[in-house]
Amino acid sequence: DTTINVSEKVDYTITGIEPGAGISQATNKALEEYENLAGWEHEESSTVAMLTALNMAYENEEPIVIAGWTPHFKFAQYDLKYLEDPEGVYGGEEYIATIVREGLKEDMPEAYTVLERFEWDVEDMESIMLAGQEKDIADAAQEWVDENRDKVDSWIDGVESVDGASIELVLTPWDSERASTNVVRIALEEVGYDVELTPVDPPVMFQAIASGDGDASVAPWMPQTHGDFYSEYEGEFEDLGENLHGAKIGLVVPTYMDIDSIEDLEP
Numbered sequence: 001d002t003t004i005n006v007s008e009k010v011d012y013t014i015t016g017i018e019p020g021a022g023i024s025q026a027t028n029k030a031l032e033e034y035e036n037l038a039g040w041e042h043e044e045s046s047t048v049a050m051l052t053a054l055n056m057a058y059e060n061e062e063p064i065v066i067a068g069w070t071p072h073f074k075f076a077q078y079d080l081k082y083l084e085d086p087e088g089v090y091g092g093e094e095y096i097a098t099i100v101r102e103g104l105k106e107d108m109p110e111a112y113t114v115l116e117r118f119e120w121d122v123e124d125m126e127s128i129m130l131a132g133q134e135k136d137i138a139d140a141a142q143e144w145v146d147e148n149r150d151k152v153d154s155w156i157d158g159v160e161s162v163d164g165a166s167i168e169l170v171l172t173p174w175d176s177e178r179a180s181t182n183v184v185r186i187a188l189e190e191v192g193y194d195v196e197l198t199p200v201d202p203p204v205m206f207q208a209i210a211s212g213d214g215d216a217s218v219a220p221w222m223p224q225t226h227g228d229f230y231s232e233y234e235g236e237f238e239d240l241g242e243n244l245h246g247a248k249i250g251l252v253v254p255t256y257m258d259i260d261s262i263e264d265l266e267p
């Protein structure tokens with residue numbers, strides 16, 4: 001039975017990322033919910049370590065089970081598939097939301113308008129993430145802005161210039177959010193803002209916007225990935241809706257692996 005080999009070969013281990021990630025929380029939940037995963041381990045480390053392990057396994061056509069997500073360039077670099085998740089632990093299609101602190105609309109109507117208008121596609125975000133492999137992600141974001149003037153203009157058109165007012169954008173420490181937040185930073189700078197970026201773990205992001213320490217975030221993954229953190233502070237911030245749809249999280253394997261579902265992993 002090849003699936004036994006696969007599970008043995010990966011040492012009954014899911015290669016995860018940073019412990020603070022929403023996807024890590026979901027993976028811990030998966031280990032509880034799926035009886036076949038009872039003896040499995042969730043090895044948390046970092047996104048870089050996960051990508052290195054994925055690259056090594058892929059080069060040798062060896063099995064590996066990772067905590068994975070979309071948008072991410074790994075799907076362009078490798079042939080990968082999400083394992084079916086019949087228990088629904090990882091949720092379905094996700095969106096990325098924009099949230100702002102209470103009172104931002106009154107205090108900074110120009111920034112509020114830009115944040116309210118900001119939206120783009122999976123491909124946009126992935127192209128910056130991919131370019132960010134070779135250069136600073138801030139530079140990759142600037143290049144994307146230069147090549148996508150029409151989109152950026154549609155967010156800032158008619159917005160009155162401000163004279164160096166400070167605004168703080170809170171983000172989580174992944175390339176997807178470095179990409180989006182840098183693009184929004186550039187758009188806000190074009191309007192005249194002085195923009196500060198503050199990377200924090202997901203729960204702290206909601207806390208920062210709820211307390212007003214931070215002004216806005218374009219980084220919440222909803223409804224599942226950050227849903228618990230969101231609920232904890234719901235009503236204490238303003239939700240401006242989705243800025244990207246078609247996101248996803250789950251357990252991911254190379255397509256050369258002969259399994260389709262989380263339930264195919266052997267106890």
Ligand code: PBE
Nearest residue numbers: 021022023024069174221
């Ligand atoms: N991620 C990328 C993050 C959010 C963005 C899916 C790794 C997480 O909290 O799981």
